[in-house]
Amino acid sequence: xxxxxxxxxxxxxxxxxxxxxxxxxxxxxxxxxxxxxxxxxxxxxxxxxxxxxxxxxxxxxxxxxxxxxxxxxxxxxxxxxxxxxxxxxxxxxxxxxxxxxxxxxxxxxxxxxxxxxxxxxxxxxxxxxxxxxxxxxxxxxxxxxxxxxxxxxxxxxxxxxxxxxxxxxxxxxxxxxxxxxxxxxxxxxxxxxxxxxxxxxxxxxxxxxxxxxxxxxxx
Amino acid sequence: xxxxxxxxxxxxxxxxxxxxxxxxxxxxxxxxxxxxxxxxxxxxxxxxxxxxxxxxxxxxxxxxxxxxxxxxxxxxxxxxxxxxxxxxxxxxxxxxxxxxxxxxxxxxxxxxxxxxxxxxxxxxxxxxxxxxxxxxxxx
Numbered sequence: 001x002x003x004x005x006x007x008x009x010x011x012x013x014x015x016x017x018x019x020x021x022x023x024x025x026x027x028x029x030x031x032x033x034x035x036x037x038x039x040x041x042x043x044x045x046x047x048x049x050x051x052x053x054x055x056x057x058x059x060x061x062x063x064x065x066x067x068x069x070x071x072x073x074x075x076x077x078x079x080x081x082x083x084x085x086x087x088x089x090x091x092x093x094x095x096x097x098x099x100x101x102x103x104x105x106x107x108x109x110x111x112x113x114x115x116x117x118x119x120x121x122x123x124x125x126x127x128x129x130x131x132x133x134x135x136x137x138x139x140x141x142x143x144x145x146x147x148x149x150x151x152x153x154x155x156x157x158x159x160x161x162x163x164x165x166x167x168x169x170x171x172x173x174x175x176x177x178x179x180x181x182x183x184x185x186x187x188x189x190x191x192x193x194x195x196x197x198x199x200x201x202x203x204x205x206x207x208x209x210x211x212x213x214x215x216x217x218x219x
Numbered sequence: 220x221x222x223x224x225x226x227x228x229x230x231x232x233x234x235x236x237x238x239x240x241x242x243x244x245x246x247x248x249x250x251x252x253x254x255x256x257x258x259x260x261x262x263x264x265x266x267x268x269x270x271x272x273x274x275x276x277x278x279x280x281x282x283x284x285x286x287x288x289x290x291x292x293x294x295x296x297x298x299x300x301x302x303x304x305x306x307x308x309x310x311x312x313x314x315x316x317x318x319x320x321x322x323x324x325x326x327x328x329x330x331x332x333x334x335x336x337x338x339x340x341x342x343x344x345x346x347x348x349x350x351x352x353x354x355x356x357x358x
Binding site: 053054055056075076077078080081084085088089103106107110 | 272273274275294295296297299300301303304307308320322323326329330
């Protein structure tokens with residue numbers, strides 16, 4: 001596979017290195033002369049000093065025979081233009097753009113670049129997942145929404161883990177209905193001790209979710 | 220009409236003043252606060268600090284009701300992307316991008332974008348002027 005990478009920052013550097021290690025042909029285009037020179041020394045003859053959004057530079061880089069174009073500069077407009085030109089002008093089969101500002105993902109899609117990578121988005125999704133083990137899901141609403149049945153996943157580091165139900169500062173209009181622990185279903189009483197990983201199903205009056213969340217240390 | 224000018228360099232500032240003097244409603248988007256001082260002191264239009272490829276900035280400039288968008292920052296790629304957003308996403312009818320690089324202008328022209336290339340225009344003017352004088356002298 002022949003890959004052209006535009007942008008020799010950290011991502012461009014490690015990507016080039018990884019592709020080379022896996023036996024691929026790679027060319028890295030970097031705008032800054034000093035940086036291009038240092039990259040060339042570190043990676044061996046695979047770096048071109050030039051502006052990757054300049055058509056002549058792309059042509060000299062053999063874009064017509066490239067299998068993949070990857071644009072990973074710190075500027076979204078540059079990444080978008082590189083990918084548009086590669087795809088529409090030179091017919092590069094696969095183009096991948098880094099999106100620095102996640103709000104621009106929509107714009108990239110709209111302008112024909114479907115394969116985007118946003119590190120902000122990736123890290124955010126991981127955080128969401130992490131937090132997700134400790135969140136609150138509404139299972140059902142009763143009495144036209146005035147009552148809700150809610151499931152709360154208890155994270156291992158939740159302050160409620162290891163505590164007995166009677167020690168929790170639950171809101172007044174709230175009843176813990178059951179604790180799901182693996183395959184076990186526990187109907188909790190005051191002395192039931194909660195554990196990390198428990199899923200707790202509770203009945204709570206509308207508006208009490210915040211207090212329940214706080215009592216269980218969920219976010 | 221409502222005109223949005225992206226980039227307040229010499230061209231952007233002068234365009235903004237010209238359109239306003241003709242009675243148009245003008246909004247100027249510029250990321251550098253200092254550059255906005257190029258506008259005439261009595262400029263009444265909106266000025267928005269930010270980049271012309273940012274949806275929120277474009278909306279504050281009134282892109283949803285804009286009749287025309289002109290992208291004249293000093294950076295080709297910003298102009299190309301801003302103009303495409305205006306055209307494709309917000310369906311503005313009258314959109315123009317300034318592109319200094321003649322090669323790039325050719326390509327985006329093929330893609331259907333309305334563009335002006337100052338490099339080509341200048342070359343033609345200078346060439347024609349010099350040639351005309353030379354011809355006049357009978358050289």
